[in-house]
Amino acid sequence: MADNPAAEIQLLRSQKAKLIDILSGDADFVLQHADSRCLLSPNGYQQVKACRVPCEKVTELLDHIIQRGPEAVQGLLELLNEPALQETFPMLSFTKDLHVDMLSSGIQETSRKRKSAPDLEDSVPSKQISNNGSSLVKEKQLLIVARTIGRSWKVIGGLALDIPNVKLEQIEEDHSLHVDRVFAMLRHWRNSQRGKATASHLHSLLSQGDFDLPLENIDFLLEND
Incomplete structure (x- = not known):
């Protein structure tokens, strides 16, 4: 686990919009895997399960895990790197680098990056572009x-x-x-x-x-x- 627990929560929040967009493709699949790792409380599971719209379900899931603290967030980050999730959501490949960076960098390195580099949110282009230059379907x-x-x-x-x-x-x-x-x-x-x-x-x-x-x-x- 990272030396600075708050960094895990900040990392998840910085990628929240991107994760919602990707994971909404099969929100129930993500929910069941998260529940199998006990990342949600029983009440939280029922609350997330009750959401009918996929993007709302993923949003509720991420918010609930963030509220549960660094340990739950760490569990989710590990889950996102599991083969089952990576195969179902190929666009999740970026989480491997985020996960490694977070675990391998100490507090000083994290602080240095914050001062010398733009935030993760700023580094993600607002308009996704395909390999041939055309816009990806929204x-x-x-x-x-x-x-x-x-x-x-x-x-x-x-x-x-x-x-x-x-x-x-x-x-x-x-x-x-x-x-x-x-x-x-x-x-x-x-x-x-x-x-x-x-x-x-x-x-x-x-x-x-x-x-x-x-x-x-x-x-x-x-x-x-």
Whole structure:
């Protein structure tokens, strides 16, 4: 554990927005793993579980763990580096460097970095860019698309987005509302594609098959890419 316990909490807070964006792709998966490590109190678990919107569920989870103190935060940071989490959320790879930096640096080194380098939040670009220079698809865009896709969502997930049927079945079981299922599917696709998850690429995939999806409802994906 780090020499300065408060540094762990500060680190988690500095990356909170980024973690919410990534982990919301499968909030229930994260919750169950966190609960298996006893990172939440029984009441906290029920409170987080009751949240219906994925991003709100992850936000509540992170807030609860932060409130429980440095030990719980340390447990979460270790959990984020577990193979199961890294494989499910490829965009979590950045946490390995954060974790190592925090544990290997003493208080003096941490203070020196704070004076000589910008905060972690400042070093994260506000606009995510893909490998080819195009903008990555945004959460708001995914939500709009999710509201457009009908009951053939699993067909689209399997044929257009190349998501395994096992994962689609898990999403269906974890979410009771249709729009939540489709949104979780799209976020899983975005997380798995990483730098390739551009709005134009998503539009191309959804436009190729006969999925009974009105193309005029997703053409907005091409506007600002």
